Amino acid sequence: IYFTATKHFLEPRTEDTMVATKSDTESKEWDCHRLGFCTVSLVVEVVLIILFSLFVAYSDEAKSTNATAEAELGTHYPFFQDVNVMVFVGFGFLMTFLHKYGFSAVGYNFVISAFAIQMAILCTGLFERVYENSAEGPHPGHGFDEPLELSIVGMIKSLFAAAAVLISFGACLGKTTPTQLVVMTLFEIFFFSVNEMIAVFHFKAVDMGGSMVVHTFGAYFGLAVSRTISKSNVVPATSTEPKHEIAHKNDESKKTTDMFAMIGTLFLWMFWPSFNGALASDAQQQRVAINTFLSLAACACSAFIADSLMRPHHKFDMVSIQNATLAGGVAVGSAADLVIQPWGALLIGFIAGIISVVGYVYITPFLSKHMGLHDTCGVHNLHGMPGIMGGIAGAVSASMASPVSESGLYASDDRIASIFPARAPCQGNWTQANFNAAPCGLNASEQAAQQVLALVVTVAIAIVAGIITGFIIKMPCFLPPGHSWAQWCKCGDGLKRDYWFDDVHYWEVPSDDEEDDSEVDEEGVKGTQVEDGKETVIELAEVNTAENDEAENTDTQ
Secondary structure, eight states: OHHHHHHHHHSOOOHHHHHHTOOHHHHHHHHHHHHHHHHHHHHHHHHHHHHHHHHEEEOHHHHOOSHHHHHHHHHHHHHHHHHHHIIIIIHHHHTTTBTTOHHHHHHHHHHHHHHHHHHHHHHHHHHHHHHHHHHSSSOTTOTTTSOEEEOHHHHHHHHHHHHHHHHHHHHTTTSSOHHHHHHHHHHHHHHHHHHHIIIIIISOOOOTTOIIIIIIHHHHHHHHHHHHHOOOOEEOOOSSSOOEEOOOTTOOBOHHHHHHHHHHHHHHHHHHHHHHHTTOOHHHHHHHHHHHHHHHHHHHHHHHHHHHHHSGGGOOOHHHHHHGGGHHHHHTTTTTTSOOHHHHHHHHHHHHHHHHHHIIIIIHHHHHHHHOOOOSSOHIIIIIHHHHHHHHHHHHHHHTOOBGGGTOSBSOHHHHHHHOGGGSOOOSOTTSTTSOOSOOSOOHHHHHHHHHHHHHHHHHHHHHHHHHHHHHHTSGGGSOTTOOGGGTTSTTOOSOGGGTTOGGGTSOOOOHHHHHHTSOOTTOOEEEEEETTEEEEEEHHHHHHHHHHHHHHHHHO
């Protein structure tokens, strides 16, 4: 009874007990701050419901049960399910490597994907209508007089947009509040739709697997946001030691969390061919699957080889293995539906794996120390550099696209035009006011130039949009108590480091005592030994060792 009554005073003052003794005022401020997520999310969802009621309707295929509708469902729904698994399971578990941020990684991945899908259906559809009305003649899409038609293909496109948001989320993982993530999703979907309209519809760039518009955009948007709201803790060089970074105490993994993250890697690796080929035509889907699968296989091998060569003592590192093995799927995306030959797919994947490992071993530490760029998941190495490589590979493939009659790899000019719409002959008279303003009648080198132009514009829009979004979401109204407007104008000052990489601030989590009870101490389980009336705490491992030694001596005698 005495121990129970005095237990509160005997316990050490851990972080949890200090949090529990906060003043009522501070506790209420935190409660109001957490309710901000409910307020913002509720407003966004209500607005989305109203906009859907005004602008979105079922497509003709979704309203009918004819043979055409059933054929489309049978063709696209399996791909839709595969991409769904990648977004909600693959990306979610890939980010669970932080040992105190697992709830947030999976939970936030879930909720921002759900928001992103709804926003993308509206934004991408509306910007397509804007482009159609401005560049393809007088109201070919009926302007906004007709609702946006939603089908399985539209759902797949919305998942692509959600994937771009999740890539950006990986760069900012652990350094944002839930409210910030919702606002970031809202703005990123808007800028994503603008960039997609420019790259795909205006420049007529071919990007089947989204190397440019999904991976490159998501990576550099997220990196720009991350640098705006956070910065690495770098110690300047002194006479005794060089310039170095001090890692956050919670920015680390454990064996269990790395195993969960590896599950996400395997899901992404298996379903990546579906991601790249979801929107391909029937004639292209098989080629997309072959190219992506071969690129992933070569990438996995080169990632292991490069990691063994570059790491100290030539041991594998789970960070590289979880991420660099996927770079081949990113790099081959833009060229996945092109005739690059099986050896070309293997070469792209092999190079992508090496580039990604080089990023994790050398480039990420360099950017962190010299630019203050903190990239939690290493999206620059998995999505950024491989995405740029994919855009370049697509441009090179486009420059070599020629028919068999000209010693090329494509059956005819019509076949080339079915893959590169801008290679098709121009329709109509260019002197007319309503002439199609989009590129047309291009040759191979001009199409390659359009691919490069789309890549450059994508990177530029992503960085500028990311900086703008970063300054918006770091306003004090989206941050916990204790943040002021004086910090808002400083690049790199956002959520305080005390709140980084920890579920406890926004989730109900088990106490440290419960976690400790469920784990075995690495140094052995403690026990007690009574000798001469004195109770001594010892390691059971030592007792077992002593007993084993005594048993061995007895056997020897």
